[in-house]
Amino acid sequence: MANGGTILAELLLTLENLTCERDERPLFSGLTAQLHAGERVQILGPNGSGKTTLLRTLAGIGVPAQGRIEWRGTPVSACRWAFRQSLLYIGHAPGIKAALTPLENLAWYRALSAGSQQGDMVAALERVGLAGYEDIPCYQLSAGQLRRVALARLYLSRAPLWILDEPFTAIDQKGVADLEQQLQHHTREGGLVILTSHQEVRLPELRPLNLLDYPPRVEEEVGDEY
Numbered sequence: 439m440a441n442g443g444t445i446l447a448e449l450l451l452t453l454e455n456l457t458c459e460r461d462e463r464p465l466f467s468g469l470t471a472q473l474h475a476g477e478r479v480q481i482l483g484p485n486g487s488g489k490t491t492l493l494r495t496l497a498g499i500g501v502p503a504q505g506r507i508e509w510r511g512t513p514v515s516a517c518r519w520a521f522r523q524s525l526l527y528i529g530h531a532p533g534i535k536a537a538l539t540p541l542e543n544l545a546w547y548r549a550l551s552a553g554s555q556q557g558d559m560v561a562a563l564e565r566v567g568l569a570g571y572e573d574i575p576c577y578q579l580s581a582g583q584l585r586r587v588a589l590a591r592l593y594l595s596r597a598p599l600w601i602l603d604e605p606f607t608a609i610d611q612k613g614v615a616d617l618e619q620q621l622q623h624h625t626r627e628g629g630l631v632i633l634t635s636h637q638e639v640r641l642p643e644l645r646p647l648n649l650l651d652y653p654p655r656v657e658e659e660v661g662d663e664y
């Protein structure tokens with residue numbers, strides 16, 4: 439494990455001098471980090487500091503204004519397919535189709551990530567406490583249950599890299615404990631978890647990555663002369 443210090447874990451994700459911006463306004467600059475198999479990483483920073491923007495960028499939904507992202511030593515731009523197959527991204531919104539049932543939503547996920555996992559969808563729904571809700575349209579579920587449908591992917595996925603934006607939102611205490619256990623299991627098996635959470639995360643050896651340590655570089659402006 440990288441955190442243990444003795445055994446060198448495989449380097450999975452390299453962030454090299456990243457700058458991310460929204461509407462041409464830099465949020466953070468010069469973010470450099472090496473993330474290894476077995477690590478649990480929490481992105482920290484106040485509201486609006488760019489945590490979601492960073493996760494979306496890492497997931498390939500956005501592009502950095504500057505810098506480089508490498509997957510297993512290769513720029514992601516040069517191994518996009520392999521990278522996509524290695525990634526499970528669960529964003530802020532649960533990404534669930536309301537008209538479909540939980541089982542149908544999971545079937546979509548399985549079809550879209552062909553080859554990246556096999557497993558029992560019914561069992562996955564049971565693991566997230568949705569036994570008996572498999573065939574009910576998702577528009578009839580509560581916010582926490584909807585979130586659980588999204589999280590059921592964690593029990594199907596074989597992707598090593600999990601990027602999770604606020605996975606604990608709307609989840610009750612038992613659900614949070616189950617989720618923490620699943621994240622630990624994944625990293626013990628050599629996975630890498632990168633997450634954000636405004637709630638306390640009770641995971642051992644959780645590595646903080648604070649965006650406040652990478653303040654945006656402000657370009658010097660040339661003032662108008664009068």
Ligand SMILES: Nc1ncnc2c1ncn2[C@@H]1O[C@H](COP(=O)(O)OP(=O)(O)OP(=O)(O)O)[C@@H](O)[C@H]1O
Nearest residue numbers: 459460461465483484485486487488489490491492
């Ligand atoms: N769709 C958007 N269009 C333009 N700017 C946006 C958009 N979404 C977010 N921003 C801006 O980008 C900045 C970073 O937003 P982001 O969601 O990445 O922050 P965050 O650290 O995840 O915040 P929070 O803790 O509130 O979830 C914010 O200041 C916000 O104003």
